[in-house]
Amino acid sequence: MFAHKKNASAFFLENYLKNIILALLMANYDDVINLSIRRSLFYPSSEIYKGPAGFYNYGPYGSAIKRKIVDLWRKNLVQKEGFLEINGSIAMPEDVFKASGHMTNFNDPVTKCKKCGAFHRADHLLKEKTGEDFKEAMSNEVLTNALRKNKIACPKCKGDLSDVSKLNMMVKVDVGVTPKNVYLRPETCQTIFTDFSRMMKTMRLKLPQGVSQCGKSFRNEISPRQTILRTVEFDQMETEIFFDAEKINEIESWEEVKNYKVCVQLAGKDKVEQINCVDLVKKKIVSGQVIAYYLARTQQLYESYGFNKENIRFRQLDNEERAFYAKEAWDFEVKTSLGWLELIANNYRTDYDLANHANGSKENLNYVYPDGKKVLPHVWEISIGVDRTFYAVVENSLKILNDKTVLSLPTSLAPLHAAVFPLVTNKEEVVNKAKEVMQKLNYLDVVYDDSGSVGKRYARMDEVGVPYCITIDHQTVEDNTVTIRDRDTTEQKRVKIEEISKKMHDLLWMNKSFKEI
């Protein structure tokens, strides 16, 4: 009894201290930017030409992490759920965006400086000046009046600002092949809607059916900000789940999620609640099981990205915040040093898109059941920002203590599985053993690094999130063992070369901990 009590309080103390230490180590926005610039995770595009704001490139480690974020989405959401993944062209003709409503409705409220000619987002200027929550959907009059009332001038030159007007955010491209206007898509999902007819005809799909796409989109953002968080060119991973609105409470694997708790913050409420899927439906918080199911699956994806439930929420959008076509909408957000950051727009788009594209293209987009019954499917959308997810994953994984920087990425998101270090480079036996290890691990993403002290090499790998470093030293030549070092604990173990492949396999794919191997 006493022993139990002691253990319990020791356990409590240990956890308490661990949480304090973790809080102290937590990185902020500037830490992410510093690391990114130093190790080229991401950096301004056309940097040597001082290229325009709103365009970013990803370096070797950054692009590898970004690719693994996409791979995990594909594995844990797309493939597991039987979604069809397509890959379409970025440029599309104006007809598509007339039908989708983008040509008329996709606008930002802007004001132009009468002196220097710079454009600014009126809602952003107002938010910054007043701290109040001005929204892009507010009318030109409301925003213009607020600008005047708050006496806001051009942030660049202090010149007078024009009345607020709406600027269309579509990015036009000049292609000679057609007299039609062509635009770069502002969201990847338009490809999914235009290709839905073909998917029905050739892919034997049954409702509900998700169709996914990962790729570039462009928005004519006139005030890009916060590096990769608001850019003109960006990556999305989107899924549109087509379903029969009458069967919104029929979803195959419901049993698997029904007791799973989703973190939701209801419109008008201050707190995040954990509500299981059954209750989300029963209490009519969501429109039906299909929606509860995909909220759960989406949250599970982000748990696999390393986010704790305490740091995530689906924020319910109220009437004013929702897009006009959305019957129900939830922004998936994670807690960062910048506050809650929106990573995913989850929208119940009803049959808005298919109805408009059926009308615009004169194509029949009805789904036909084997018995001949026809239905225009409704759509649940999971629209993920890849760059924002990248930022959030890096900030969430970054720990800094004095001069020591560690990017504790989940192993499935690490840019490399391991690094191999020969302790010295002037002994042929050591170098040969190191190459033997490289050979044994050639099924993994492994880098060879022989420059600088081993301590410096560890530090370089820790910073970019490589989970394991394997060192070949003098003892290796004698007994064929190497050390494996664990990034997060810095513990080391000696392992036989002949077992190195198996050990890495267990660590990476079999969910074994470093202690267990």
Place this chain on the structure above:
Amino acid sequence: MFAHKKNASAFFLENYLKNIILALLMANYDDVINLSIRRSLFYPSSEIYKGPAGFYNYGPYGSAIKRKIVDLWRKNLVQKEGFLEINGSIAMPEDVFKASGHMTNFNDPVTKCKKCGAFHRADHLLKEKTGEDFKEAMSNEVLTNALRKNKIACPKCKGDLSDVSKLNMMVKVDVGVTPKNVYLRPETCQTIFTDFSRMMKTMRLKLPQGVSQCGKSFRNEISPRQTILRTVEFDQMETEIFFDAEKINEIESWEEVKNYKVCVQLAGKDKVEQINCVDLVKKKIVSGQVIAYYLARTQQLYESYGFNKENIRFRQLDNEERAFYAKEAWDFEVKTSLGWLELIANNYRTDYDLANHANGSKENLNYVYPDGKKVLPHVWEISIGVDRTFYAVVENSLKILNDKTVLSLPTSLAPLHAAVFPLVTNKEEVVNKAKEVMQKLNYLDVVYDDSGSVGKRYARMDEVGVPYCITIDHQTVEDNTVTIRDRDTTEQKRVKIEEISKKMHDLLWMNKSFKEI
């Protein structure tokens, strides 16, 4: 002796017949298009709106095959050679393309119909009419005279054609964030050149060093043709290998390739010769070991894509064909039903790009050795067209006999590793066993298919290149065995469920044949 003779002639006969049968099965361009449209491998973008020519989308199977082509490039070339892979924005400011020479030199010879206003490529019209080899680099006068001499009219309306002029192929985009002109890159390598300075500063690179990128490029092609073979929007996998021109004969793993035979067709010659790397250098066919080495590595990549040496060649470009900055150039081509098809431009670009960008950006792009010696690196370029490679891989893998279509892709390029079929869907035991098999294979790309006869399901999977089908039948319920069927031989084997994961592992990763497992 006699037995040996008999075996030899039997062997000869078997091979002779095999080659005849293979030739009969060979697919052509129309077969590829038919399959693609029927199974949505690729299809016109914005199809329901009759979108502009020159834009294509990839469906679920097509995009998976395309992704695996990129993955194999990354594994067998980029990672194996220690290249750095970056991922940059598609849109770049005009400064970049002024320095690269694209704003002035990147032109196509076009003629405009005086009646209907359509643009046409003058060299294409001439080639079609005369069968002679007209080149885009020919002068406006030469092409105009040839048009007149051959009495060529507008192919659309028979109207008179204008004199030939040069049309710039850069695609301009309207972005509001900058007063500068912004273009979509016409080749991904420009990102590699602009980021080279940052790679030197942050990635500890040593010459020779490859920097790679896979992504979209755009060219203002006014007469797109042959579906994905000539489009406005397309994918490239490019590598620029930076090296010290004085050390063109120093490359680390030379021993590994020196006896490897590269298929080359010298300028002015009719035949393809197989010449090993040592001889390529010794006979001064290439400028040095660095180039011979990467020709070999590139050819090896395409052998892993399933091409035989008989169907590939590096065609040496003569002075007239080479880009003006290229000191040496080889087009890598494969034999298809359309004739030899260029998939890769291999160019010795010297220091042309870095010198121009150093000049344009005022950034110092010299590589500095530890001893302080400075050098402006030279560049060997491996510029791969992904869409053309996709086409060639599909045509090369496609076999058609009567109604039977089989896409015999290398397993590493297959869109899925396996399909799982419950023989019947009305027996719970069978369905449960099928789900158990799905669970055991969840580390692979596997699809579950329970609709139609098993024969039809096999045929559907054969067509899109799925190498293995696993069927769960009545016997499975009794003895826990399933059948695995091999796509290419249609042979079947019974295997225990508990061994299925191991067997698939051996087939997919351990290079074991279906007979061996």
